[in-house]
Amino acid sequence: MWRMADSLQAQQSALALHLRDPQRHAPPPDIEPRRLAVYRALFFDNIAQLLAAHFPVLRATLGEDAWQALLRAFCAEHRARTPLFPRVGGEFVGFLQQRGEDPQRPWLAELAHYETVELEVQIDAAPLPPHDPHGDLLDGIAQLSPWLRLLRYRWPVQRIGPAWQPGEAPAQATCLLARRDADGQARFAELAPLAYALVERLHDGEHSGRALLLHLAAEHGQDPDALLHDGAALLERMRQQSSVLGTRLPA
CATH class of the missing domain: 1.10.150 (DNA polymerase; domain 1)
Incomplete structure (x- = not known):
């Protein structure tokens, strides 16, 4: 046997x-x-x-x-x-x-990763955490959606296709945010470096939006009042798009 x-x-x-x-x-x-x-x-x-x-x-x-x-x-x-x-x-x-890295197509792996994120965001079954949907995003601690993905690539993957393939990587990285909309579809948006830095730091869940924006202003030599204004608008736009759910509830 x-x-x-x-x-x-x-x-x-x-x-x-x-x-x-x-x-x-x-x-x-x-x-x-x-x-x-x-x-x-x-x-x-x-x-x-x-x-x-x-x-x-x-x-x-x-x-x-x-x-x-x-x-x-x-x-x-x-x-x-x-x-x-x-x-x-x-x-x-x-x-x-x-x-x-493929010497003829050095963007190959990044483009493939970018394409997988769409399905990943669509099928993510993580439950939404408790939050206040109407909370103050400057004075409170923002609660990000668990279905959000923050992406950073050497190559402008969102532009690569049959009609155009880059010959060399640009000096600045491509920063993207992937989210799931109310219809369950994945949506992508390109972020400026400062916006990327803000969303990245929101993940720590320890500091208010105001504290993070003031820290970024000092770190990057930006006018704090202007950055607070622009940052508040970005956070509110992210709430309307369900990337930010609201603010965290007190422990």
Whole structure:
């Protein structure tokens, strides 16, 4: 019995290796070629369909030949850490990051990550924390939505597509905020560096909006009254967009 189990496991392992990389791994014996071809097509087509849904911009930008080659490399080289289909996009991003920078497309991994955020924001099941929706965002401590994502990239990923790919990274990083709107759709907005710094510090949940803005004004040599005015407007706009839920409740 043990020998039969070992033999079955060896056959399954050989088949898995062959399906992932048929160019390098021979199929197990005693499986007819027609059935093998069906298995290969099913395996690759399922992965390709999942990833095409996750990365439409990346696929269109690369072109079909380069996209198919990248999928083949992913199947052959990557060992996934999760069997969950909604997480396969994250596995693909991890694969691209581990491969190192593509000299012809150095923005590749960042564009892929940017595309995964849309689904991540849409399916985030984190509950909304207790908060005062009408709280004073300057004198109180802002409560951010758990569905918000703050993003920083070397490349202007929101502009990359089939019609334009940058040749070199700009001097200033691209700062983005991703949020979920009332209809459950992911929305993205580009942030100025100071706005990014404010939202980043709101995550600590320890200081009022006023304290954070005054600290940023001193740190960046800005007029404190002007920054308080602009910062209050930004916080209120974020509340209207549900990125800021309101203020934290007293402990």
